[in-house]
Amino acid sequence: MIAIDVDKAEEVASRLRELRIERDRYENPRLYPPVGDPREDQLAFFTAMVAVDHRTSTPWESFEGYIGGEFYHGADVLYRLGRLAYDEGLFKAERLANLTPREALKLFSVGGKTVWDFYTRLYLLRDLGKKALAQGGFEGLVSVDTIKELKERLAKVRAYEDPVAKKTLLLAKFLDGRRLADFKDVNEADVPVDNHLSRISYRLGIVEVDYDFLESGVETNREEDIRLRETVKTAWRIVAKFADLHPFALDDFLWNFGRTICTRERPNCGQCPLREVCKAHKLGRYPPEHLHLATWYY
Template structure:
């Protein structure tokens, strides 16, 4: 655990090592039962035979805008007679655009993209029209990233990746440091950076050398799961804000997610699970089982943590911390 995280934990949030140890054996079994995604399904991602630079561009730009997709109504729609929701719809529309024109994801195109273009691209027209809630923000993130790639890396994501030498943090030009210069990847908890690395490593496009520096990409789903399982304990004022669904400040959000990330790092070490494999399970579990509203444990025994979850009697008491005006996750 970093000194930064320890400092935060003393202030407002602390790890619960007993809970982490109790959850570990159940988590190991559940995570190992989940099929490994190689991120080559063309419903969402470029095909296996796509050009290296094109694939890297797709992932760096798509992850840059991979944050909360809905506010007042769900971001979901039928595409080709199938219903897609949230991130699934986002990547479905990304994959369709890539199939039509891979050069759409070039830094030169992205450096000039407008909010109208983003809205047009990420919307479904019709009776039940849906669109991302913040096309202006996503366009700004894409433009900043496109211009930065041109300015610092000659428009080449391959050059950025090669410059890291396969390191995350163990050298001055590790990929986590190189990515921080882009607005989309400026999150202190580095959710999008680690998600990008997870994608490209699983595709076989990069080999991480300092694997001990891997972290789970912490978003609202992973934070909610950690809170309900009691892996972290907020002090009373923060816990009250969570239960009352009051909005967190920027620093409170960062503080909470940093400690959550540390809890999952401890879990990955105890279970001998790669943090990216752990993330596969946690993200699926948070979206499909331990959902914000009406988690599965209310009506079924689907949850693998029922025997050790402290929230099993009233899982909806702790929903998730409220912090929506962000492009970090």
């Protein structure tokens, strides 16, 4: 059974209101382009990077390593490599449409390790480049007034075809935060659901899922995965409304929270501001997110 516990969502929202959560503006120079760069270049960077921003590590190997003497892990590796490739002019529609494996290694390889689905990501970037070219560039592809229209524009781009719209919502969050878009339909904003947000929702108890199932390691099929993530997205929408938080601000908090506090292994409950309303903490039982590996949706 999968259900949303609205009372628990209100409890969690009450705690979140006390934290004074603020939006990130995505201006870290190690990960993102300068805010003063040409609009087309910034749109190209974010649209392309989000297109390949899905699971980087597997249960068997982590995607991490040193870049320029600094250690990066997971998505940070991806965006650091992307930032370096941006300076080399990689994010042009025509160049992406004809991207070679050798060029793609600059984005997807660190410390002698190549990301687990290298050729899938190469394909996604090529497809995106071709779709952007057909629209005269990234400005023509993603410059819209509403999130709804952004979803419609990107629905035919393979990287963005997820029915739960994780990548589309993540791109909308970046464009909004960087002031590259001013979406008129704020009611269409939702959290982009990934493994962190699913895991946190199950542990807090805002989404009721059988813990035995989560701990079994049995992989969900595509339909089950979509149903679970849609439920998680709806639950966080309810929390955001109770907490009077923009869903994008909530996602900024949850994504970092999932990486640093409510981690998959050995959660740091001693530092958790939500532990008093956490179902998992009360039970002393910390299930992982549901398992669904072979996907580029998230």
